[in-house]
Amino acid sequence: MGRELFGTDGIRAEADKYPLDKPTVVTIGKAVGLHFSEPGEYILLANDTRESSPEIVGALSEGIRAMGTNVKLVGGIPTPGVAYLTANSDAAAGIMVTASHNPANYNGIKVFARGGKKLTNQQENELNASIIKGVASRGKGDVEESPALKKEYEDFLVNSAKGASFSGLKIAIDTANGAATDIAESVFTKLGAKVTPMFNKPDGYNINQECGALHPEALIKEVTTKSLDIGIALDGDADRVLLIDKNGEEVKGDYMLYILAVAGGYKDVVATVMSNHGFETALSQKGIRLHRTKVGDRYILEELDRLSLSLGGEQSGHIIISNLLATGDGMLAAIQTLKAIQSSGKSLSEWCQEITLVPQATLNVKLDNKHQVDDSVLEKFSDTETKSLGGKGRVLVRASGTEPLIRVMVEGENASELAKKITAKLNKIIESF
Secondary structure, eight states: OOOTTOBTTBEEEETTSTTSSHHHHHHHHHHHHHHHOOTTOEEEEEEOSOTTHHHHHHHHHHHHHTTTOEEEEEEEOOHHHHHHHHHTSOOSEEEEEOOTTSOTTEEEEEEEETTTEEOOHHHHHHHHHHHHHOOOOOOOOOEEEOTTHHHHHHHHHHHTTTTOOOTTOEEEEEOTTSTTTTTHHHHHHHTTOEEEEESOOOOSSOTTTTOSTTOOHHHHHHHHHTTOSEEEEEOTTSSOEEEEOTTSOEEOHHHHHHHHHHHHTOSEEEEETTSOHHHHHHHHHTTOEEEEEOSSHHHHHHHHHHHTOOEEEOTTSOEEETTTBSSOOHHHHHHHHHHHHHHHTOOHHHHHTTOOOOOEEEEEEEOSSTTSSOHHHHHHHHHHHHHHTTTSEEEEEEEOSSSSEEEEEEEETTHHHHHHHHHHHHHHHHHTO
């Protein structure tokens, strides 16, 4: 028995389908209560804006309370807000109901252990086993609504600027009709910025729909046509961020990590295998060493802990500043990046000009079952295709940890054309299984 219910970031599936059907979700709640709490303690429970989220919250609460553990309902709040509140309270654990950047028909469950820490593989193995086996009830806990806790997280974000003011900055913020809808405008307004909110009217179905960090087209248009200074795009649960400079150029995670590392005087940074080689070269020229991990911010956190470092992240925009909060936080990353830019005297676009990225392209291959191709097959295929480039690029092929997809990333000259050819080869291999 492994951790097959868990992807790179919790449990995720289409809403109402296994393992997000009500009986299984109740069992998940019971398993979390069993492994992470004692009777009489409490667990924080929050959610994003999906139509399916309240039902999943209700089922989790039912399961947790069946273990004699109490539940505090935080309501709609970003995933990093749950991590922060769990870390800064006596909560036994925290649970976020969200499918992050995925479409509205998906949902998921992310669990934070005591202290706001992401679960280890071992903890997920144990939870997985209990969920499959079933968990006997052991008591009757209470439930209370605690929406005021959101204010504590909002205050944390504002205070993280440590007195810096964004007065005069004109910022557009796209909250993806998601979990940051009620917080983002307030945070950046309190920091002095003139804020234009976008995609802040969730209806349960429009989360991430043609908006947010994966779909910044409308935000780019807003920034360029209104002559704004910067755009901030979050995803559905606001654990990742994409910035848009005044020229309408996208500023992804590699750029933000570079700015934070150089401006902050860091000597080491942790990122994943997806980060661009040009980013690594730019860091090296500043005397900064890059440590790479597998894809997933959980692996970045593990490496940060192992090496006693505090800055890491993914190209996708999960930025971790672990001395402030031990999880990816889109708004926190945006605040710290803007603060670093402001103190440097350089513009965001000037910072980005210091990095020459190697051409990179990513394509997805849809699967009926993302486990139908073994990881060892994908690794061998990646190695073979990388060798075929003769040292002039690299190929990474991996199963998505959140969707039934295989992701193909090609880095090198003519990356887009190469990605199409390599994906066609991969499709033939998949069809043979």
